Amino acid sequence: MNAPLQMANLRGGYGDADVLFDVSIDLGDREIVVIVGPNGAGKSTAMKAIFGLLKVRDGSIVFDGQDITGWSPDRVVQAGISYVPQVSNIFSEMTVHENLEMGAFLRKGNFSSAYERVYQLFPDLKNKRKAIAGSLSGGQRQMVAMGRALMLQPRVLLLDEPTAGLSPKYMEQIFQISRDVRDTGVSILLVEQHAKQALAFADRGYVLAAGRNRFEGKGSELLADRAMAEMFLGG
Amino acid sequence: MLDFINFYVVPGIVTGSIYAFAAIGITLVFSIMRHAHLAHGDMATMGAYIALAASTMLGLPVYFALLLAIPLTAALAVGTDKLFYEHLRKKPKILTTMSTLGTALMLRSIVQVVWGVGTTSYAKGITRPNDWFGLKIKTNELITLLALAVVVLGLAAFLNRTRWGKAMRAMSDNRDLALLCGIDNARVITLTWLIVGGLCAISGFFLGINTEIKSMMGWNIILPAFAGAILGGIGRIEGALVGGLMIGLVEELSVLFIPTEYKAVSAFAILLLVLLVRPRGLFNGKII
Amino acid sequence: MGFLEALNYPIYVAIFICVYSFLAIGLNVQWGYAGLFNAGVAGFFAVGAYTSAILTSPDVPGRLGGFGLPFIAGVAGAMLLSALVALPIGKICLRFRGDYLAIVTIGVAEAIRIFARSEEWITGSSRGIQNLPRPFGDLPYVYSQLAYLALVAAILLVVYLLVERQSASPWGRMMRAIRDNEVAAMAMGKDVPFRRLQAFVFGAALMGLGGALYAHLGRSITPEAIDPMIASFLIWIMVILGGSGNNRGVLAGVTIVWIIWTASEFVTDQLPMEYALQAKYGRIFLIGLMLQLVLRFRPNGIFPEFRPTQKDSRKPDKSDKA
Numbered sequence: 001m002n003a004p005l006q007m008a009n010l011r012g013g014y015g016d017a018d019v020l021f022d023v024s025i026d027l028g029d030r031e032i033v034v035i036v037g038p039n040g041a042g043k044s045t046a047m048k049a050i051f052g053l054l055k056v057r058d059g060s061i062v063f064d065g066q067d068i069t070g071w072s073p074d075r076v077v078q079a080g081i082s083y084v085p086q087v088s089n090i091f092s093e094m095t096v097h098e099n100l101e102m103g104a105f106l107r108k109g110n111f112s113s114a115y116e117r118v119y120q121l122f123p124d125l126k127n128k129r130k131a132i133a134g135s136l137s138g139g140q141r142q143m144v145a146m147g148r149a150l151m152l153q154p155r156v157l158l159l160d161e162p163t164a165g166l167s168p169k170y171m172e173q174i175f176q177i178s179r180d181v182r183d184t185g186v187s188i189l190l191v192e193q194h195a196k197q198a199l200a201f202a203d204r205g206y207v208l209a210a211g212r213n214r215f216e217g218k219g220s221e222l223l224a225d226r227a228m229a230e231m232f233l234g235g
Numbered sequence: 236m237l238d239f240i241n242f243y244v245v246p247g248i249v250t251g252s253i254y255a256f257a258a259i260g261i262t263l264v265f266s267i268m269r270h271a272h273l274a275h276g277d278m279a280t281m282g283a284y285i286a287l288a289a290s291t292m293l294g295l296p297v298y299f300a301l302l303l304a305i306p307l308t309a310a311l312a313v314g315t316d317k318l319f320y321e322h323l324r325k326k327p328k329i330l331t332t333m334s335t336l337g338t339a340l341m342l343r344s345i346v347q348v349v350w351g352v353g354t355t356s357y358a359k360g361i362t363r364p365n366d367w368f369g370l371k372i373k374t375n376e377l378i379t380l381l382a383l384a385v386v387v388l389g390l391a392a393f394l395n396r397t398r399w400g401k402a403m404r405a406m407s408d409n410r411d412l413a414l415l416c417g418i419d420n421a422r423v424i425t426l427t428w429l430i431v432g433g434l435c436a437i438s439g440f441f442l443g444i445n446t447e448i449k450s451m452m453g454w455n456i457i458l459p460a461f462a463g464a465i466l467g468g469i470g471r472i473e474g475a476l477v478g479g480l481m482i483g484l485v486e487e488l489s490v491l492f493i494p495t496e497y498k499a500v501s502a503f504a505i506l507l508l509v510l511l512v513r514p515r516g517l518f519n520g521k522i523i
Numbered sequence: 524m525g526f527l528e529a530l531n532y533p534i535y536v537a538i539f540i541c542v543y544s545f546l547a548i549g550l551n552v553q554w555g556y557a558g559l560f561n562a563g564v565a566g567f568f569a570v571g572a573y574t575s576a577i578l579t580s581p582d583v584p585g586r587l588g589g590f591g592l593p594f595i596a597g598v599a600g601a602m603l604l605s606a607l608v609a610l611p612i613g614k615i616c617l618r619f620r621g622d623y624l625a626i627v628t629i630g631v632a633e634a635i636r637i638f639a640r641s642e643e644w645i646t647g648s649s650r651g652i653q654n655l656p657r658p659f660g661d662l663p664y665v666y667s668q669l670a671y672l673a674l675v676a677a678i679l680l681v682v683y684l685l686v687e688r689q690s691a692s693p694w695g696r697m698m699r700a701i702r703d704n705e706v707a708a709m710a711m712g713k714d715v716p717f718r719r720l721q722a723f724v725f726g727a728a729l730m731g732l733g734g735a736l737y738a739h740l741g742r743s744i745t746p747e748a749i750d751p752m753i754a755s756f757l758i759w760i761m762v763i764l765g766g767s768g769n770n771r772g773v774l775a776g777v778t779i780v781w782i783i784w785t786a787s788e789f790v791t792d793q794l795p796m797e798y799a800l801q802a803k804y805g806r807i808f809l810i811g812l813m814l815q816l817v818l819r820f821r822p823n824g825i826f827p828e829f830r831p832t833q834k835d836s837r838k839p840d841k842s843d844k845a
Contacts, residue, residue: 051415074417083415091408093470094401102405105398106417148416271622273562273629319815326822329560329621333759334818336562336625340756340811347804458633461626496641503630510623511615523620 004029004064004187005081005156010049011058018057019045021211025189027156032178032188034202034219036195041208043191044086044160051076051083051158063156078106082149086160086191089145092134096125099133099144103151111151118147121180139170143177150181157181159190163198175201199223237369243487249376249445251463251483252383256438257456258463258475258482259390260431262520266407266470267427269523270328274315274338275435275460276453281342282308282436283443283452284350290357297357297444298378304436312432313425339454346450354449379441386437387476390430394472399426407470407521459486459502466509468520477517527665534668538740540781541675545733546758547777548686548770549726555767555828556695557722558702559617560625563632565754567727569639570608571601571734572744576652577645579739586652587645594658598735605731606724613723617716632751639746651745655738675736682729687770698722699768756810757784764817766824775826780813 005027013019020042027033035043048054050061051073061069063079071079082103091099100118104111119126122143128136133144142162149157159178163171171194178188178201192198199205199219207215207228215228222228257275264272282304290300315338323331364371394400399422406413406423414420438460442452463482467474482502489501514522546564553559561567575597582589592600612631616624639646646652659670689695701708701715709715738744748754757780765776787809791802817824 073414074419077415077417085412085415088409089412091405091412093408094404098401098404101401102413102416102418105402105405152417265622271626273625319819322819327558329558329625330818330822332560332622332625333763334815336756336759337811337814337818340752340814341808342811344804344806344808344811347807348801351801352804458626458630465623494641496637500634500637503627503634506630507615507627510619510627514619523622 005050005189006062007046007050007059008062009059010046010056010061012049012054012056013045014054019054019211020049022213023059023208023211024213025206027187027189028203030182030185030187031204032182032190032202034198034205035189035191035208036193036198036205037208037214040210042211043208045211046208047083047158047160047189047191050081074106077152077154080152080155081158082152082154082156083158084142084145084149084160084162086164090133090141090148092132092141094133095130096133096136096144096147097129099148100151103148107152114151114153117153117184118150121150121177121184122147139166139173142166142170142174146174146177146181150186154186157186157188159188161191161193164193171197196223241369241371243491244484245370245372245376247484247487248480249379249483250487251480252379253438253442253445253479254456254459254463254483255383255476255479256386256434256441257460258467258479259387259472260434260438261460262464262467262469262471262475263403263407263427263431263434265464265523266521267403268320268328268331268424269410270331271335271461272431273332273335273457274342275335275431276455276457277339277342277346278308278312278315278432278435278453279439279442279456280346280450280453281311281439282432283439283448284346285436286440287350287355287357287443287448300357301436301440304440305433308436308439309429309432312428312435316424316428343450343454350450352450354447356447357444375444379445382437382441383476386434387472390472399423403427455499458499458506459483462502462506462509465506465514465520466516468516468518469523470521471516471518474516474518474520527669531665531668534665534672536781536785538668538672538675539785540778541672541679542733542737542740543758543761543781544679544774544777545682545736546730546754547761547765547773548682549729549733550758550762551726551767551770551773552686552722552729553726554762555769555773556690556698556702557719557726558621559719559723559726560621561628561723561726562625562759563628563630563751563755564730564758565749565751566628566632566635567605567609567730568734568737568754569632569635569744569749570605571731572738572748573639573646573652573734574604574731575601575735576655576738576744580652580655583647583652585644586647588652594656594739597655597739598732601731601735602728603731605734606728609724609727610720613720617719617723632749632755636746636749636751639749646746649746651743651748652738653743655742655744657739657742660742671740675740678732678736682732683770683774686729690770752807752810753784756814757781760810760813760817764813764821764824766826766828768828769824769826772824772826772828776824779825 007025010020010023011018023046037043045054049056052071056069060067063081068076068079091102100115104114124140125143125147162174182188199222202219205219205222206213215222257279261272261275285307286300286304289295289303290297319334319338320331323334362373364373394404402418402423405418439453459482463479464475466481467478482505485505486498486501489498509516546568550561550564553561577588578590578592578600579594579597580588581591612627616627640648658674659667662670697713698718701713701718705715761776761780762773764780766772787806791799794802
């Protein structure tokens with residue numbers, strides 16, 4: 001399998017304390033992979049590890065055959081991975097259009113086609129391009145955040161709980177847009193709190209608990225797994 | 236009525252313009268670097284004296300001396316950042332604030348050793364105000380107001396229209412996200428110090444040309460400048476403009492109600508009041 | 524007798540070290556324990572000095588006072604009033620991060636300085652307040668100085684032991700927890716703003732005590748004494764150079780910095796007139812530079828706070844792969 005992103009046996013955390021003990025995650029080409037698990041399992045931490053936002057003490061992160069472990073965020077972005085954090089993921093005092101522009105900050109030359117693609121994916125944003133991002137609804141802000149992350153045309157998009165606090169309608173919309181994004185050739189790794197819905201929508205899933213891999217497999221298989229369902233999905 | 240305007244409102248607006256120049260710089264440091272810049276006043280003093288030196292030693296007209304003082308003070312600001320603040324970036328911001336106090340003392344000391352503690356001015360003699368149908372305004376005062384308009388409009392255009400201006404706003408808005416966008420924080424910080432240093436020179440110069448030049452001149456405006464920045468709302472250029480002007484007006488008008496000695500305290504009282512009832516200021520700025 | 528007179532100067536220096544130690548320990552309670560940046564130490568020092576002066580000095584026509592209270596009442600009043608001034612300031616500022624407190628305390632010190640210079644009926648404006656009682660003031664000079672030193676040192680010892688005991692108590696541990704990780708402390712249900720306010724007010728009271736002892740030493744207080752250069756900024760260097768959080772370190776910091784400071788004055792006084800004045804201003808550069816150098820090379824001070832529960836952060840962690 002051609003896997004653009006491979007995290008192998010990661011151990012690390014913030015300061016001196018470890019949060020991850022042994023986490024391995026592969027993300028294939030044009031694949032949507034979801035990480036689920038109980039609170040404090042290290043789901044978001046695993047994602048932050050890719051962006052060099054924590055100390056990785058053991059294990060490796062390989063992107064496109066290149067070891068990117070411990071790279072600074074701007075280098076990771078430049079290599080082709082974009083990240084949408086769970087909170088404060090937009091420039092709330094800037095307009096929607098300026099948010100996208102900041103997303104393309106590293107891009108040289110003309111990138112009007114990038115705007116076009118993002119506005120095509122998020123038609124709602126096109127009418128609001130002059131609006132201050134902080135004044136939008138939660139779902140629209142999530143779209144701004146994703147749009148901003150897509151401006152550099154990354155190969156991999158990381159989404160940290162993109163549907164947290166959104167209504168079911170917006171959740172469905174975010175999932176649908178994620179599929180559209182995937183179809184443009186982007187692999188997506190996301191962390192989700194809504195485990196059932198996310199596993200149903202993703203290609204594959206990983207279940208983390210206490211900083212270690214517990215289960216992995218196709219989304220539908222994980223959903224059908226009784227042991228796993230009883231432990232993590234509330235029966 | 237005209238007397239009221241000539242004696243209180245005009246001086247208030249002129250003083251307020253000087254505070255506004257300083258408050259804009261303070262608000263930029265506060266919102267982008269996230270610490271208080273306690274050396275702001277003494278850096279303004281330094282700018283004023285650099286302009287003085289340029290005009291006396293090189294024989295330049297004072298306004299040309301200002302054009303020389305701006306880049307020099309800007310370079311000084313970047314230099315203090317590299318020397319004293321850069322290594323503190325990853326530590327609690329309060330240590331940088333403390334370091335700016337150290338910078339303030341060093342700058343003041345340099346001014347006092349080189350130029351002494353006496354009072355001087357850019358031009359000898361008293362300039363008579365122009366009379367505009369009873370409205371009395373000196374030429375220097377008009378230039379002060381004009382310069383404020385130019386600086387504010389120029390800065391607004393830079394921040395809203397250019398790539399690096401927007402990067403500065405992005406970093407003030409959400410520093411972590413700016414990093415995730417690949418915005419080079421170090422460059423934005425250097426750029427900000429360049430602008431802030433230039434603004435310091437401008438505020439010091441106009442303070443000097445409208446009042447007098449002395450070693451404590453900058454330290455004496457640090458409270459009203461901070462009051463203006465916080466009254467306007469941290470991170471808001473338009474807030475610092477309005478806040479600075481309002482503090483200047485209040486100070487001049489305060490002498491109608493309280494003894495003159497307490498003029499300087501009125502700015503401080505407003506600062507406390509704003510922190511108490513509306514810490515985000517008039518323009519809904521940040522709370523750092 | 525000759526031997527004792529040779530001790531005049533050392534005793535004088537020692538008294539000053541003790542007086543400034545109150546300011547430094549007060550600042551250590553605020554900064555070292557609670558992480559509060561009080562840039563206006565001189566203001567609280569002044570409140571203490573003037574309060575004790577007004578309470579204890581004889582009557583002067585046209586000025587508030589003439590209470591003629593004993594020394595001990597003046598000192599108690601000084602601590603109380605400094606604390607009372609700190610209370611509303613703390614209430615307003617401690618809801619925010621430290622920078623606001625720094626700005627506001629600069630303003631407080633400035634406002635108090637202006638007040639001291641302007642309000643003749645309370646502070647005697649530029650003439651100040653004279654003829655304060657001084658304990659053991661009737662003894663011959665050397666003995667009087669020695670006795671005053673003993674008194675100040677004894678009070679300092681009591682304050683030191685009190686603060687140390689408080690620091691070792693659960694209160695002290697909690698304060699450090701708040702300082703080091705405010706969010707975690709808040710999550711554990713600690714009333715963070717209230718605890719900080721306690722530290723701020725208590726520290727201010729100690730500064731007031733230092734102010735009172737300063738005023739009684741010279742039997743007078745004038746606005747010149749409220750020099751922020753010494754009473755605020757030099758105190759800061761003493762605290763962070765000595766090692767904030769560690770009272771013994773702070774006392775060592777006071778001693779070292781004050782000796783360097785007085786020695787530098789001694790040196791500049793030897794210079795010819797025209798340079799002496801400039802050199803005096805040059806010493807301010809020294810204060811600023813010392814502050815920068817300590818922040819850069821010795822951020823934990825010469826005697827860092829002893830923290831048995833944590834690894835020494837300055838040693839490289841061996842498990843780290845650089």
